[in-house]
Amino acid sequence: MVKIKNRLNSLVKYVNIADKVMDVGCDHALLDIYLVQEGIQDKVYVCDVNPNALENGKKNIEENDMVGKVIPILGFGIEKTASLDIDTLIISGMGSNSIIEIISSPLLSKIYKLVLQSNTNHYDLRKYLTKLGFNIFDEEIIRDGKKEYVNIVAVRDYVIKTYSEKEYLFGPVLIKNKKNLEYFEKLKSEYEDLYYRNRNEKHEEGLKYLEEIVNDLKSS
Ligand SMILES: C[S@@+](CC[C@H](N)C(=O)[O-])C[C@H]1O[C@@H](n2cnc3c(N)ncnc32)[C@H](O)[C@@H]1O
Incomplete structure (x- = not known):
């Protein structure tokens, strides 16, 4: 069994067996190996734009006997997903501007759930999610060493909620949690x-x- 940091572990609860997942910016791919080892996913696609980071992931996939279950793809964001059966993205450990760049792809149309973890500029990310037709379903603050991340889970919906400036800035779910x-x-x-x-x-x-x-x- 691989060990994963609390920061990554905090994302596990947002993934269900029925989700068809790709982890974008996987690097080590440890979260994805964990999801399969725990029986939360049968198969996960993982991608990274950096060949060295993806090699890191491939090494962990091989060492943990996950070949064919955690499937590595070299590419920018979701550019190589046209033929893949996926509906959920995990994008963690990066800033909101990078996340916005990834989810601005037209290929996002088949994605219904976004499990995001960002350490910057959550206002712009929340605004962009609403513009794309996603509602904010859950949020959580996660500390990792000196860095503070916010998990934002967004789900595509027919009725798009509108949020106040206060909610865009500080989080519609976060501000209600004691x-x-x-x-x-x-x-x-x-x-x-x-x-x-x-x-x-x-x-x-x-x-x-x-x-x-x-x-x-x-x-x-
Ligand atoms: C800080 S690491 C985070 C790794 C892992 N997701 C985590 O949370 O521990 C960010 C990774 O995202 C990759 N990355 C950044 N922008 C990307 C993009 N547009 N498409 C794919 N990978 C990207 C980087 O190469 C790097 O390996």
Whole structure:
């Protein structure tokens, strides 16, 4: 059995046996080997744009007897998926701009679920997901060493929800979960510092939302 970091383990619960998965930017492919070893998937496609990273994945696939079950593909994003039977993407351990670049492909039309983990610019990612016709189904904050990631699970839907600016900025699911009170208190003091130093409108608005979020979570 492979061991995977907590950051990767936090994604496992979003994947079901019925999903037909590709992990984009797989690198080591450990999450995908784990999904098959645990019986959560029979077969997973994995891809990476960097041949050296994919070699890393291939080595782990061979060492763990996963040839034919975890299937490596060299390519940028989902460009090589036209003939593949997939409906779910995992994209983890990268920034939102890279994720947006990957999901902007026309081949996204056959994807119904996106399991994303980003450490930057979640506002733009949430906005882009809505533009593509996905609703935000779940969110979670994950710490990995000094980095903080947000898991965002988005599902394609007929009725597209509209979110407020506060929700795009701080997460429609995150702001309702009392578990995140400490996270938002810390963010609020960071925004206070930024606002008192720069006095710009963006930080003023963010600070106003954060005060509301912290008050709501405290009284929930
Ligand atoms: C930091 S690693 C994350 C690996 C793994 N997903 C994880 O969460 O531990 C990011 C990987 O994504 C790959 N990558 C970045 N942009 C990509 C793209 N557009 N298409 C495919 N792979 C990409 C990089 O080559 C790298 O191996």
